[in-house]
Amino acid sequence: MDKVIKVGMADLKVTAGDGILVTLGLGSCVGIALYDRTTKTAGLAHIMLPSSKLIRNNQNKAKFADTAVEYLLELMLRMKAKREFITAKIAGGAQMFSFKGSASDVLNIGERNVQATVEVLRHYNIPIVAQDTGGNYGRTIELHADSGVLVVKTIGHGVKIL
Amino acid sequence: MSFPLDNLSSLYLDILKEIGTIGAGNAATSFSKLLNRRIDMNVPEVKIAEFRDVEEMMGGAETPVVGIYLEFNGDISGTVLVILDCVSAKHITSLLLGDAPVAQKEFSEIEISALEEIGNILTAAYLGAISSFTGLTMKPSVPSFAYDMLGAILSVPMIQFGQSSDKAMFIETDLINGTERFRSHFIVIPDIESFPVILKALGVV
Numbered sequence: 056m057d058k059v060i061k062v063g064m065a066d067l068k069v070t071a072g073d074g075i076l077v078t079l080g081l082g083s084c085v086g087i088a089l090y091d092r093t094t095k096t097a098g099l100a101h102i103m104l105p106s107s108k109l110i111r112n113n114q115n116k117a118k119f120a121d122t123a124v125e126y127l128l129e130l131m132l133r134m135k136a137k138r139e140f141i142t143a144k145i146a147g148g149a150q151m152f153s154f155k156g157s158a159s160d161v162l163n164i165g166e167r168n169v170q171a172t173v174e175v176l177r178h179y180n181i182p183i184v185a186q187d188t189g190g191n192y193g194r195t196i197e198l199h200a201d202s203g204v205l206v207v208k209t210i211g212h213g214v215k216i217l
Numbered sequence: 218m219s220f221p222l223d224n225l226s227s228l229y230l231d232i233l234k235e236i237g238t239i240g241a242g243n244a245a246t247s248f249s250k251l252l253n254r255r256i257d258m259n260v261p262e263v264k265i266a267e268f269r270d271v272e273e274m275m276g277g278a279e280t281p282v283v284g285i286y287l288e289f290n291g292d293i294s295g296t297v298l299v300i301l302d303c304v305s306a307k308h309i310t311s312l313l314l315g316d317a318p319v320a321q322k323e324f325s326e327i328e329i330s331a332l333e334e335i336g337n338i339l340t341a342a343y344l345g346a347i348s349s350f351t352g353l354t355m356k357p358s359v360p361s362f363a364y365d366m367l368g369a370i371l372s373v374p375m376i377q378f379g380q381s382s383d384k385a386m387f388i389e390t391d392l393i394n395g396t397e398r399f400r401s402h403f404i405v406i407p408d409i410e411s412f413p414v415i416l417k418a419l420g421v422v
Binding site: 112 | 268269272277278279281284286288296323358359361362363364365366367368369370371372373375376377379380381382383
């Protein structure tokens, strides 16, 4: 039996072997899936905001792109993952609502979350091997630790295997 | 000033609840007029919960729901999100449009317009109640519609709350048409800068 581990909003988890990390209903948030194929170590974060540096209330490391990647790496390395083999897949960052002609800061947060995630991963030298971001719809994602496959499910926009 | 969700005084909660009751009462009245039939409501519940619990309290992250989103500006500014479960949304559109409810999951353009209008009416009634209570004026924007997973729709207000808290506040109420219940959730988020204005208008500070 595969072990399914749920990752909530502003939450992150790691597993190895045959575990499956799942986060449900990503909207403007971004799911950051890290994987080391040599040790089958997987980590998944569900971040809500681009940077911990702009916010006073920043204790929850899983809430921000910068601190979530740092913490996820730390946990994976503690599980014997090999730093040089870790790759990333990312999904989410949708714009769920829009008004004609409006460039509301609140509404384009998804795009900013994706940009920040890409920058943070570049900073840590982690290659992004697959990406399914943007659009105006939600996504449920599953990271399979045995294969590193990331399954992206939607309502009305099909299923993608990354 | 930080968003005071983590240490809201019980007085402030009582005031929010009172406003919620008046707002939902107004909304039910407007809704009754629109549908030309009697719509009752229960007493709204003001709930504050951790992010991870909110989705479960509303029915699960992957449940398909309708979200109608508006921004408001004026003496205070912020956003409003109305969430209806899919079955309620279909029932409401069929009442409004005079069609038989259809099992089809997607929403047609006319159904979306009808739901946006309902979002408008509920929000106007709600903001009207806050306005009469506080003397502050607010003007809502045009509504924006989404039909998607609850978690994805909730991510929008959660990110706003997330800038200053790990908790969210929402108001749950049932609008009742005979034996049918339409559960609606309101999430009202004043901008952080508006909080001192509201507290002052309420005479709390």
